[in-house]
Structure formats: C-alpha cells, structure tokens
Amino acid sequence: MGYTHILTIHEDGIRDAKTGAGFDPEYVQSVGLGVLKLCLEPAFGKNADDSFRITWCDIKNMAACLNWVADVHHTEDHIFLWAGNGLRGLPDLTTDELRKALGRVCKSSM
Secondary structure: OOEEEEEEEOHHHHHHHEEOOEEOHHHHHHHHHHHHHHHHOOOEEEOOOOEEEOOEEEEOOEEEEEEEEEEEEOOOOOOEEEOOOOEEEHHHOOHHHHHHHHHHHHHHOO
16 A cells, blocks of 8 residues: 555635636646645755755645645554644644643534
8 A cells, every 4th residue: 555645735725726617727737736746756945953844835826725744654553633723743743732622622522
C-alpha cells in the first residue's frame, strides 16, 4: 500500500472553481499541481534555527488554501485533531490546545 498523504483544502479558496460549463481549468491546474508538489516534491524553507517543510500552497488568490498535514504509512497509527483552524497530529498540539479542543468536543457531544 505504501504512504497516504493527508491534506486539507479551504472551501472558500475553491468556491468559484465550478462554472456553468464545468470546472475552471485554472483551478484544476492550480489544485492538481499544488497536490503533486506538496506530496511528491516538497519544498523546504529556512529560519534562524532550522529548516522546515513548506506545507501550504496558494490556490489562485487564496493564500495557504491547500495544506499538507502528513504522510502516513499503512502500517502506522496516527490520531489527528482539527484545532486552531487546521488539522494537526496529536504530537504537534500543545497540552493547552489539546485541553481546549477536547473541552469543546466534549461540550458539543452532551
């Protein structure tokens, strides 16, 4: 099976992609190329302390519309949580972020 890439895309960045004649080719090109680059040809940036994987891609006028979250091998187990306007792996959350998110989830299920 290999790896599965987990990505998110913000709806407001692709809302106008559907036209009366189908899908706008510019959106199709932008989303498709963004997915391929984020998954198969990741770029890396550098800050004062470290280098980091660039995990976002703009779609037309929407900055960071497409976001790479992780790649997971079929033999692995991972838990992801939507918190702070993004899908993140459990190890990437601070204790405070996790506590807040779990508090909201528990309240909404009661």
